[in-house]
Amino acid sequence: MVQLKTAAEIEAMRPACQVAANTLVMIEPYIKPGITTDEINQLVHDYTLKQGGIPAPLNYRGFPKSVCTSVNHVVCHGIPDKKKLKDGDIINVDVTTIIDGWHGDTSKTFYVGKPKVRAQKLTEVAREALQIGIDVVKPGATLGDIGYAIQSFVEKNRFSVVREYCGHGIGRVFHEDPQVVHFGKQGEGMVIKEGMVFTIEPMVNVGKHPVKVLNDGWTVVTRDRGLSAQFEHTIAVRKDGAEILTLPTTKG
Ligand code: MF3
Ligand code: CO
Ligand code: CO
Numbered sequence: 001m002v003q004l005k006t007a008a009e010i011e012a013m014r015p016a017c018q019v020a021a022n023t024l025v026m027i028e029p030y031i032k033p034g035i036t037t038d039e040i041n042q043l044v045h046d047y048t049l050k051q052g053g054i055p056a057p058l059n060y061r062g063f064p065k066s067v068c069t070s071v072n073h074v075v076c077h078g079i080p081d082k083k084k085l086k087d088g089d090i091i092n093v094d095v096t097t098i099i100d101g102w103h104g105d106t107s108k109t110f111y112v113g114k115p116k117v118r119a120q121k122l123t124e125v126a127r128e129a130l131q132i133g134i135d136v137v138k139p140g141a142t143l144g145d146i147g148y149a150i151q152s153f154v155e156k157n158r159f160s161v162v163r164e165y166c167g168h169g170i171g172r173v174f175h176e177d178p179q180v181v182h183f184g185k186q187g188e189g190m191v192i193k194e195g196m197v198f199t200i201e202p203m204v205n206v207g208k209h210p211v212k213v214l215n216d217g218w219t220v221v222t223r224d225r226g227l228s229a230q231f232e233h234t235i236a237v238r239k240d241g242a243e244i245l246t247l248p249t250t251k252g
Helices: 007-030 037-050 117-136 143-156
Strands: 068-071 074-076 090-099 102-111 167-169 176-180 197-200 203-205 211-213 220-222 228-230 233-238 241-244
Touching: 007 037, 007 090, 007 102, 007 233, 037 068, 037 090, 074 090, 074 203, 074 228, 090 117, 090 228, 102 117, 102 228, 102 233, 117 143, 117 197, 117 203, 117 228, 117 233, 117 241, 143 176, 176 197
Parallel strands: none
Antiparallel strands: 068 074, 068 090, 074 220, 090 102, 167 176, 167 197, 197 233, 203 228, 211 220, 233 241
């Protein structure tokens, strides 16, 4: 069941979405060789509280930290730890903030130092794949139109789209209907309606699309251990198209 949001409810989601986006702006200058993902977690945690928010990942279904940090071949749900980032790594930082009971969810892949050619190409394709998906959104289009646009762009660039994880409705609940998959066929799937609020968050792999979950129960990696990159926005469907709710209101 998809819960359509009123204009007032969408306004109420804005603070959570903006703080989540501003957290990514805050963290960017710290993404340097030598920092640990635990340190990134602490910075995100402290900043979120200072902004009057709650980090949604912490204790969500037992997730132990306040942010997901997914390095190189980690697709998503990486758990911050003591490991230091090194020059040439890529890292997705996925921030979800709760304010007044509403969730905002956004992520970005960052370069650690100077990126390798392949990692940079992958990351730029993932960034563009998200925007291409967003551009399709308007009342009357279908979820399959989004998936088709993303998949065909990614595969044209000879990368692959992860199948097992998808975008999702979001509001007072972190993950709600609809499921927004990042592959598919034009005209298939649910019809998009004004008032839907959902994330689009394509995970793009250099190699093949299959993934597996490590024994910690969270960390998702590519089966072939190739690199993976991801970007995510929370969007609201308005009369004339998507409004991105997770745009930052601060400068780096
Ligand atoms: N932020 C992730 C998403 O985009 C979900 C993370 S769940 C967690 O949907 F528990 F790992 F934090
Ligand atoms: Co999400
Ligand atoms: Co997220």
